[in-house]
Amino acid sequence: MSIIDLKLATRGMDSTARWKILKRHVFSFLKHMTLKRFMNFTRAELNRMMKREVLNSYPYILKMESTNICNLRCAYCYDGRRMPVQGERPYGRMTFENFKKLIDEVGLYLFKINLYGFGEPLLFPETLEMIQYASKNNIGIGISSNLNFTDADLPRRIVESGLEVLIFSCHGITQESYSKFMVKGDMSLAMENVKKIVDERKRLRISTPFIDWQYCVTKFNEGEMDLAVAKAKELGVDQIRFLRPFIPPDAENEWFADFFSKHELAGLQRSKAGCAWPYRSAYINYDGGLLPCCQDVRLLGNDFGNVFESGFMNVWNNEKYKSSRRLIANTSVKNSTCNTVCSRCPLIGTAPVENRNNANLTT
Ligand SMILES: C[S@@+](CC[C@H](N)C(=O)[O-])C[C@H]1O[C@@H](n2cnc3c(N)ncnc32)[C@H](O)[C@@H]1O
Ligand code: SF4
Ligand code: SF4
Numbered sequence: 600m601s602i603i604d605l606k607l608a609t610r611g612m613d614s615t616a617r618w619k620i621l622k623r624h625v626f627s628f629l630k631h632m633t634l635k636r637f638m639n640f641t642r643a644e645l646n647r648m649m650k651r652e653v654l655n656s657y658p659y660i661l662k663m664e665s666t667n668i669c670n671l672r673c674a675y676c677y678d679g680r681r682m683p684v685q686g687e688r689p690y691g692r693m694t695f696e697n698f699k700k701l702i703d704e705v706g707l708y709l710f711k712i713n714l715y716g717f718g719e720p721l722l723f724p725e726t727l728e729m730i731q732y733a734s735k736n737n738i739g740i741g742i743s744s745n746l747n748f749t750d751a752d753l754p755r756r757i758v759e760s761g762l763e764v765l766i767f768s769c770h771g772i773t774q775e776s777y778s779k780f781m782v783k784g785d786m787s788l789a790m791e792n793v794k795k796i797v798d799e800r801k802r803l804r805i806s807t808p809f810i811d812w813q814y815c816v817t818k819f820n821e822g823e824m825d826l827a828v829a830k831a832k833e834l835g836v837d838q839i840r841f842l843r844p845f846i847p848p849d850a851e852n853e854w855f856a857d858f859f860s861k862h863e864l865a866g867l868q869r870s871k872a873g874c875a876w877p878y879r880s881a882y883i884n885y886d887g888g889l890l891p892c893c894q895d896v897r898l899l900g901n902d903f904g905n906v907f908e909s910g911f912m913n914v915w916n917n918e919k920y921k922s923s924r925r926l927i928a929n930t931s932v933k934n935s936t937c938n939t940v941c942s943r944c945p946l947i948g949t950a951p952v953e954n955r956n957n958a959n960l961t962t
Contacts, residue, residue, distance in 0.1 A: 616840045623764060623809065624660075624711070627739040630763075631710045639708040647878035650928035652921040654878065657708035657911075662893065663701075663883040664716025665726045666692040671719070671745055672782040673770075675846050675854070687897050690718075693885040697907045698729045701883070702736060704911050711739045715766075716884065716893065721748055727760045734761025743768055743813065745781060746789040754795035758803060765808040767793050767836065768815075770844075772827045776820040780844075790834065797835040810836040815844035816856040824858070874927050874947050877920060889914050891923060894940050901940050 642656035668690045669676070702709075712733055720726045720742045730740045741764035757765070769789055771777030777786040793810065800806065812831050816824065824841060831839040846854040876892040883889050884896055887907030895901050903923075904914030914920070923941035930947050941947065 616842060619811070619838055619840055623741075623811070627711045627741075627763065631737055631739050633707075633737070635707050636710055640710075643878055647875055650924070652924045652928075653916045656878075657705050657915070658878075658880045659708055660711045660713070660880045661705070661709055661883060662713045662716065662880060663698070664693070664718060664885050665698070665714055665720050665729060666690075666723055666885050667716060667718040668692065668722060669717075669719040669745075670722060670747055671784045673784075674780055674782055675844060675850070676717070684897065686900055688884060688886065688888065688899050691885050692723055692725065693729075693887075695725045695728045695732070697887060698725075699732055701906060701911060702733060702738070706733070706736045706738055709738045711741065713741045713743075715741075715743045716882070717896065718885075719745055719747075721746070721753065721757070727756055730760040730762050734763075739763040741766065745769075745784060746792040747784050748792060749788070754792060754799050757796055758799040758805070758808065762808040765796065765810050767810055767812045769793075769812055770815040770817070771820045772823040772830055776823060779819060780815060780817065790830075793836060794834055810838075812836050812839040814839060814841050816841050816858050817844065817846075818853045818856050821856040821858045873930075874941070874944070877924050877927065877941070881915070890940060891920070892940075894944060894946075903939065 636659065639656050640659050643654070643659055646654045646656055667688065714720055714726065714729060714733075721744045726742070730742070733740045740762055742762065743766035745768050767789070768781070769777065769786070770780040771786065774786045778784055793812075796808070796810065800808075812827075814820075814824070814827055828839055841858070843856070843859045844854075874892075881889055881891060882893045882896060883906060884902070887905045888896075888899065888902035889904055889906050889911075890896055890901060891903065903919040904917055906914055919939050922937035923939045926937040926941055927947055
């Protein structure tokens with residue numbers, strides 16, 4: 600197991616995009632450093648290197664979804680739940696009270712929360728309340744949004760909330776290509792909103808949120824990449840990142856860009872370093888259902904436990920976690936006691952790579 604295992608946070612990106620993400624993580628890490636966080640970080644990384652099953656550390660970065668409801672229907676959104684499936688998680692929203700309870704338990708150890716999952720975080724007002732609370736507790740907060748909102752006052756409230764990073768999802772530079780990916784989306788509205796956020800930042804003379812335009816590249820929008828770079832400059836966003844989207848292999852050819860074949864791809868490689876998620880991080884669904892990462896969050900039966908019902912630490916070292924860490928520590932030994940998302944995970948070599956679902960919701 601390697602000491603530095605940074606690839607795990609940036610699968611599916613070329614090296615430039617990966618570097619941009621890592622720079623952001625390092626910035627957040629330094630900005631929110633306290634002695635307690637540093638000690639916990641050291642313990643967590645030692646636990647990972649020692650391949651421990653029971654941890655005396657907390658995660659230092661969390662992925663949480665305030666809602667799994669969305670106003671758009673992107674063609675290959677990870678959510679892919681257009682057909683109902685038995686046992687699936689219903690749609691819903693996290694309450695501020697539940698969010699606060701969790702932050703009060705683990706917030707002192709967290710450098711960062713990525714507050715988005717499989718819905719649109721800016722759809723509901725409680726997300727801003729959560730951002731404010733985390734920000735007051737010196738935790739860096741990032742969200743990813745389609746910015747398809749019509750509330751004229753929202754840009755001001757976003758900037759004033761203390762949000763540290765705003766990933767702007769915008770996969771095209773003409774309405775035609777944009778709405779082919781971001782079905783039901785309005786590109787001009789999203790662009791107007793990003794411009795207003797930039798203006799609000801200027802008005803308040805602050806540099807946050809850092810605005811990171813994420814552009815999923817397909818064959819039908821790859822011809823617009825130069826225009827997108829120019830547009831990013833004109834809008835005043837801080838960076839633009841081109842990402843290879845996850846598209847099922849049986850999709851039409853137009854969904855697979857030529858651009859990426861010429862570039863380094865981390866996406867479909869298995870990790871030689873194992874998996875760091877169960878030591879460093881966790882994914883918390885809006886209802887408190889906890890998973891080690893965003894692989895297969897749709898089925899309720901995949902949850903490792905519920906942090907709103909049991910408290911975080913009671914789930915973090917339970918049997919499901921212990922057996923998953925045991926499996927990750929040594930994938931070559933047959934481990935029939937593990938029956939979790941990890942035992943079906945293509946990324947650690949226990950299932951075919953083609954089976955990978957969505958373990959890249961990590962930026
Ligand atoms: C599921 S979305 C939720 C947040 C928000 N609704 C948004 O779109 O930004 C989380 C992230 O997934 C990205 N995304 C959506 N579909 C994708 C795909 N097929 N492959 C890779 N990333 C994708 C979005 O750009 C976004 O950054
Ligand atoms: S806007 Fe985000 S959550 Fe909504 S459908 Fe698109 S990718 Fe999925
Ligand atoms: S499902 Fe795979 S990527 Fe997720 S924590 Fe388990 S081994 Fe790691």
